[in-house]
Amino acid sequence: MLRYIPTTIFLVISILLAAGCQPDNRQPALLVNPFIGTGGHGHTYPGATQPFGMVQLSPDTRVAGWDACSGYYYADSTLLGFSHTHLSGTGAADYGDILITPQTHVHDTLPAAFSHHNEQAHAGYYTVTLNNGIKAELTATTRSGIHRYTFPDKQASIKIDLRHGIGPDHLIAATWQQTADNEISGRRQSSGWAKDQVVYFVARFSTPFTIQRQDSTKAILTFEDTSEPLIIKVALSAVSVDNARQNLTAEAPGWDFDSYVRQAENTWNKTLGVIEADFPTPQQDTIFYTALYHSMLAPNIFNDVNGEYRGMDKQIHRTDHNYYTVFSLWDTFRATHPLYTILNPTADVDMINTMLLMYKQSGLLPVWELAANETGTMIGYHAVPVLADAIAKDLGGFDYDLALQAMQASAQQEHLGLHWYKKMGFVPAEKEHESVSKTLEYAYDDWCI
Incomplete structure (x- = not known):
């Protein structure tokens, strides 16, 4: 039941909003289960985002068919990588822009196998350890996706794919360029459910890279030493590369991945905490806060x-x-x-x-x-x-x-x-x-x- 309910939920919410607080110190972000809705025909995604965020950084397990609407389907056991835009709960497919795939070697077999036993998520955070040993962690600011990859050995690469898209996505044009020893920027224009979608991006890496293979839509980056986790920050804009860079500078200036996770959790705690729910079982708490969370993804x-x-x-x-x-x-x-x-x-x-x-x-x-x-x-x-x-x-x-x-x-x-x-x-x-x-x-x- 909801606490402080003398009459209606409207009164409860009004009281809590007026008080401007969470009556208890629980963290609703940790009660959210983003995997709810990823099976059946729920068409939700499990990845990281902020309330109403521009970026929805999430794994893509498929791109074709009705159950690819969000890019992720729980029955799948392989993934293509992690892209930065996703739809939640829709009956049509689109997005999946700017796919990043971590690899142990340049010639890794894709898609990569994984098990749900090695996968976790809550509001603002997602992680999976792939069968090849790579641990992927995702979080987000409003306009940026933050990745952290821990590799099983020092040899690793990152694949950036601008051709990738979800649903009836047709690539109109794509360009990218290396703009620093640790930065790539570019533009992707596509036609799908949205007939003319334009996305600009800036991707910045915590260590310099070498471009091993490339064409106009894909790049494979290698790194001299990945004994330390690799952090990637990707900001988006529908306007320009310069604006994407401004978004990155404003929202993700540092390299402390855990601090971005805490920021995302705190934002979700504040957003979800306007309602204090106290149900008989933890499962009911999770159902309630996950439903509230899903209502604030778009x-x-x-x-x-x-x-x-x-x-x-x-x-x-x-x-x-x-x-x-x-x-x-x-x-x-x-x-x-x-x-x-x-x-x-x-x-x-x-x-x-x-x-x-x-x-x-x-x-x-x-x-x-x-x-x-x-x-x-x-x-x-x-x-x-x-x-x-x-x-x-x-x-x-x-x-x-x-x-x-x-x-x-x-x-x-x-x-x-x-x-x-x-x-x-x-x-x-x-x-x-x-x-x-x-x-x-x-x-x-x-x-x-």
């Missing part, structure tokens, strides 16, 4: 530390608030965004301001936006109830008049059966597939307006 921050971001018009803009991507609104308007208005209203207002910027740049509120692309997935225009809910609760912090204008613009389109809905009050089955569902979704959204 949307993802999309702006760099300098405020710049890639807009829906493919131009570079600057904002003074966090700008987000991955708006799965058909999935999140019912409960997730209303939860944000209670647990994290500041983030919810930033998400709403993001939606309004998307409206100004593209002419419509997002339906299912991904990496500055409108995928058009699912039905309805469910940014509307998110905005309406925030207005009804008077969250403030955004332009209500602009929000109404944007909501009305979504309702006045002619596509996906809206022509018939406006003309007849419903969508006829003989005119449009999914007619009943579309009628229900449109009616609800219009009621919100």
